[in-house]
Amino acid sequence: MKLLHAIQTHAESYPQTDAFRSQGQSLTYQELWEQSDRAAAAIQKRISGEKKSPILVYGHMEPCMIVSFLGSVKAGHPYIPVDLSIPSERIAKIIESSGAELLINAAGLPIDTDSQQIQTVLAEELLENEGGSVSQDQWVKEHETFYIIYTSGSTGNPKGVQISAANLQSFTDWICADFPVNGGKTFLNQAPFSFDLSVMDLYPCLQSGGTLHCVTKDAVNKPKILFEELKKSGLNVWTSTPSFVQMCLMDPGFSQDLLPDADTFMFCGEVILRIW
Missing domain, CATH: 3.40.50.980 (Rossmann fold)
Structure with a gap:
């Protein structure tokens, strides 16, 4: 995917350039690329099989959110961004609707999903996978779903809007x-x-x-x-x-x-x- 290859090129050409700044924290392009590689490898170990279920990423503008987004799509899974402001009841409905099997907690705050179908992991735990990476063949591509954003829905129930890699590109x-x-x-x-x-x-x-x-x-x-x-x-x-x-x-x-x-x-x- 052109977008991911562009980020990789920036990481190689301008490794110390900040890609992301938030809440007094920063993330260079090199850090973003290497950490998302490790996250992708860790995700593949946690979710096996051919099913490319979406991954919830929970937080509010932490650097680990961007790492988790890229780690998810490098591992072949779409991600669902879930902000801290979203109530736990709604999160539970999103999990049920999406069929997500993994929730990455980028905020490091307690979260009660009240769901037995999903495993939860702190983003920092994914980055403990030193030296891990995945083949580019595994990346989300073309008409595969890159991310899903949930709207409130006209009935009050959350509805997921799926955006493909081609759409985003x-x-x-x-x-x-x-x-x-x-x-x-x-x-x-x-x-x-x-x-x-x-x-x-x-x-x-x-x-x-x-x-x-x-x-x-x-x-x-x-x-x-x-x-x-x-x-x-x-x-x-x-x-x-x-x-x-x-x-x-x-x-x-x-x-x-x-x-x-x-x-x-x-x-x-x-x-x-x-x-x-």
């Missing part, structure tokens, strides 16, 4: 071709990974060799902390809903002085009204 190629986002830029990630908005920054960033700078839910809810986080981000590419940037624009501190290097704004998820 087409979308990522479009962003990288039609928007000025290439050249190792720093991207904003503000939406939890369980929301499809996050895909607009995550994978174009990784394919183009950029750095994803995450702003957590706690920061978003506290404007002073949010603006302090934005000021030190070195942000080039802003991605959000229109309503989020409109909230920021209400503060006079949201100006070129705050984000002197920002040159591209991308919006999705809502109707764009007049926000400037």
Whole structure:
């Protein structure tokens, strides 16, 4: 898959470049690639057989979430991002609906799934598999499902939207071709990974060799902390809903002085009204 090969190339060419920053933690491209290799090998040991059941990844913008996403698809399994804000009852419904057999706890926090069909493992445990890797033949490819995002569903029950590797590659190629986002830029990630908005920054960033700078839910809810986080981000590419940037624009501190290097704004998820 072009996306995965691009990340591998960045890991070899620019190994010490940050791929991911969140909550004071960072992950270089070399670390991302090597750790996801180890995670993939560990996943294959835990889930045997030909069944490519999805893997739940539980957390909120921890570096281990991205490692777990890539580890899952390298092992041939789609992943389901599950944010900390999702209630345990809903998680149980997602497990039942998806047929998932493994839950990776990237947050390291207690979680009660109340399900007998799934095994749970801390993300750090997967990384103890020193030197492990899998064949590229095992990677999720073409029309196989790359990830599943669960919506609330019109009936109130969660419904999984399956995105294939080909779908994702087409979308990522479009962003990288039609928007000025290439050249190792720093991207904003503000939406939890369980929301499809996050895909607009995550994978174009990784394919183009950029750095994803995450702003957590706690920061978003506290404007002073949010603006302090934005000021030190070195942000080039802003991605959000229109309503989020409109909230920021209400503060006079949201100006070129705050984000002197920002040159591209991308919006999705809502109707764009007049926000400037």
